[in-house]
Amino acid sequence: MEHRRVETGDGTELHLIAAGLDGPLTPVLLVHGLASNARLWDGVSKRLSAAGHPVAAVDQRGHGRSAKPDFGYDFATLTDDLIAIVDDLGWCNGRTPFVAGQSWGANVVLELTVRHPEATTGVALVDGGTIELAGRFADWPTCQVALAPPTLTGTDAAAFEHLVRTHHPDWPEDGIVGTLANMEVLPDGTIRPWLSRANHMTILRHLWEHRPASRYPLVRVPVLLLPADDPASPRWLAGKREEVSRATTSLARSMTHWIEGDHDLHAQHPDVVAELIHDATGPSLFS
Numbered sequence: 001m002e003h004r005r006v007e008t009g010d011g012t013e014l015h016l017i018a019a020g021l022d023g024p025l026t027p028v029l030l031v032h033g034l035a036s037n038a039r040l041w042d043g044v045s046k047r048l049s050a051a052g053h054p055v056a057a058v059d060q061r062g063h064g065r066s067a068k069p070d071f072g073y074d075f076a077t078l079t080d081d082l083i084a085i086v087d088d089l090g091w092c093n094g095r096t097p098f099v100a101g102q103s104w105g106a107n108v109v110l111e112l113t114v115r116h117p118e119a120t121t122g123v124a125l126v127d128g129g130t131i132e133l134a135g136r137f138a139d140w141p142t143c144q145v146a147l148a149p150p151t152l153t154g155t156d157a158a159a160f161e162h163l164v165r166t167h168h169p170d171w172p173e174d175g176i177v178g179t180l181a182n183m184e185v186l187p188d189g190t191i192r193p194w195l196s197r198a199n200h201m202t203i204l205r206h207l208w209e210h211r212p213a214s215r216y217p218l219v220r221v222p223v224l225l226l227p228a229d230d231p232a233s234p235r236w237l238a239g240k241r242e243e244v245s246r247a248t249t250s251l252a253r254s255m256t257h258w259i260e261g262d263h264d265l266h267a268q269h270p271d272v273v274a275e276l277i278h279d280a281t282g283p284s285l286f287s
Helices: 038-051 075-088 104-115 140-147 157-167 173-180 197-209 212-218 234-250 270-280
Strands: 002-007 013-019 028-031 055-059 098-102 122-126 183-185 191-193 223-226 254-256
Touching (some): 002 075, 013 038, 013 075, 028 038, 028 075, 038 055, 038 270, 055 075, 098 104, 098 270, 104 122, 104 212, 140 197, 157 173, 157 183, 234 254
Parallel strands (some): 028 055, 223 254
Antiparallel strands (some): 002 013, 013 055, 183 191
């Protein structure tokens, strides 16, 4: 794994974790979800790079080891951030990448295909990209209260790790380590999220305003939909099925693979997600 820094157009420094950059296959850019970080993709990245793909996972602005400005969390700026990464890695000249995003990050990736259609050969939307919060909540105040992040600052780091391991007993170690990396460990042994609460709520508001259904007819690249089939969350599953069905009906070229598991499928099932992304970069999957 190679750690890199990329400066965006507005001067924000982004942290990347890259692997196998000299690989001969299609490059893959990996984009995490809200309040997450690039390390959640470690398992997928290792498998893709081993197969021959150059891979880069980004800490989006405000997250992980990237800079944390109090601006730039709108979808236009976030997609420009991804373009800065593609340019820095030299993937804009004959090595156009496949881009995968998870949750909110998948909505960002979907937006990328519309604002910068030349920037990718195809995309994977991992339990996201179809999220329309306005269809799930009556209004923004209701959404704001329901989805506000829990207060974790001050929690003992060891206690937090125990909680993560207890809640995800079937996850591989890469997934556990990646989840723990959502938090900064302070000198006193307590944690705080890398993403500030203020920036979290700003992103959530932009996600509330995002309308993926209006973007589907504009997407011209192949789309791989990887929604999580999580029977433990029946409240969300019914609405998710409707959103995914709407996407498959409206997208010009798409394939859908439901995967039984948690929201963070890429952390829980990196082998499955990596294999599906690898297959999706092939020349004939969507033909």
